[in-house]
Amino acid sequence: MEIEPKEKLDPRALKAWFFSGLLWGLLLMIVPVAYFILNNLFWNLPLFYGWLGAGAVVLFILWEAVIIPKLKLHFWRYEIREEEIDIRHGVFIIRRTLIPMVRVQHVDTEHGPVMRLFNLATLRISTAATNHRIPALSREKAAELRGEISALARVSDEDV
């Protein structure tokens, strides 16, 4: 437990998370904007609530797109050893997870449009009972790790 995992996520994750946080924020911004428009056309309610909503969305963007990604990137560590995968993540609650190679069922890499834009991918590791992910690796790195883990995750002589 003393040996902390060494590898960090790709720093481009910051941009990707900022971008997707911003996209979500803009999507949410529709609500206060719609309020302003509808208010202008049909109702005559105080504008205050609209500004309140817009302010909340701005705070959300600041939190989700700027603060959280920085903290997440700062705390995220992983290490792939011959016999196990060691992951440390979390901002307030820090979790260390240990996944033995012999328990790994399969490994996936996945990426959506935003991740693709920054040439990033998520590595997903599944055991028979759990799912673990290492988000925001470079796509080459993710593919490399997928190959590495599935090669190491050989069928063991231990019974399941």
Added chain:
Amino acid sequence: MIPLATLKAIPYLLAPLAVVVFQRFAEGNFLQALFIFAAGIGVLLVGILPFQVLSWAYYTYRFEAGYLHIKQGVIFKKERSIKRERVQTVNITRGIIQRLFGLAGLQVETAGGGAESELSLDAVTLEEAYRIKRNLEGSAERGGDAAGEETSGEKATWGIDAVIETALPVRQKAGAVEEESPSEAETVYQASYPELFLAGATSGGFLVLFSILGVIFSQVAPYIPETFWEFLLEQVTSIAAVTIALVVFVLLLLSWIISTVTFVVQHANFTLRRSQDRLQISWGIIEQKQLALNLNRLQALAIHEGIIRQPFGRCALIAEVAGGGSKEQNYVTLLFPLLRNSELPGFLEKILPEYRLPSEMVPLPRRALRRYIFRAVALSLLVIIPLQWAPYGWLAFLLLIPAFFWGRSRYYAGGTAVDEQQLSFRFRFINRFRVLMRRNCIQSFQVSVNPFQRWWNLRTVRAWVLSSPEGKSFQVTDTEQEEASRLWEWYSRTK
């Protein structure tokens, strides 16, 4: 594959369309109904078909040096590599539509992996299906001896349930089992009726029944003749409160009797037998039910001490089972309904020597006590504070007393232990559990810490085991930091 996938998607869209069309039709707007119908079909063809074409085009698989690589996804891409040795079964299925086009469906499954297949193809040509099957299964048969044995060994374990749950000779006279062949050692335990009665009486099932009876009674009460109430008030007691208490008491007694009898009847003749690596459970009078369990499917053992049972020093034995428990027992399998705590070590030694009851467990450090009490009190305040708006709301503060004792007893229940091959957790929410997990059955292990725990040098440890249909985790909160490290090192394979 494209037309097939599109065909499969149609029913989902047709249903709402049909509702709208029928509605218009019923209103007499025939033209409108027809128009909507045509538009619906149009959307279906324009919207679904191209997407299906694309997802078909992007779904590729290939074999490479002992691996099966799958790539899929139009917008969200996903790649998966499966090692050939990991593949357990390759199923080829042929439905009517598939047969019509000379196609076949193919599912590739690896050991234990949830409900979803690792690779599932709806439509490949029959030759291609057999080619994939040969490619994936070939290695296991022709490959090195060791690898072949491993795979087939696991197949026997994980294979289809039908193999494992073979029909057993029904209505074997339990208790008076004569050893058929002396070479085959068999251990048999049968729950006696007095013990079953106690198990039923303390199962807590009566509380559920009581609430049901209470609802029924409140519906029936107005129809009870006035004279009956008058009789109660005049002859038995003159205080209304006592009358209410009497009614509640009678209802409680009634539900307790019914639930106890039901339990005894349901679990009558409960027999657990162990022969080699199989456990057999049978129970019931009218309908004898049997369940056979290969030991390899047993993922964890839980000793459950119900809050009502604990004063009697009794516990129940529960198994976490992989690969689907019996339907009647709802995945968690009751191994034995009631045992004396003092009998437990001997019982385990005879019937499940693979698991050992830890003689001593590492308790939680003293400084965790205040965190447990704080949590219990905080939870009770969530109930108490809203009640302040109700009349006599201040009485709710009395809840703080049981909350305090609840937190305290949760603290005292907490404990961990490891030996060579086994991790044991002891914890309580309401009932106390002792969970025994073998190292090989633990799928992953986690140590977590929140800022407060960091301050007090405490940790939360959590272990996952496979339990159908999904994984299940057990955790002990606020263990000593060093103890968490010790468990981590024990689980870690990197020395």
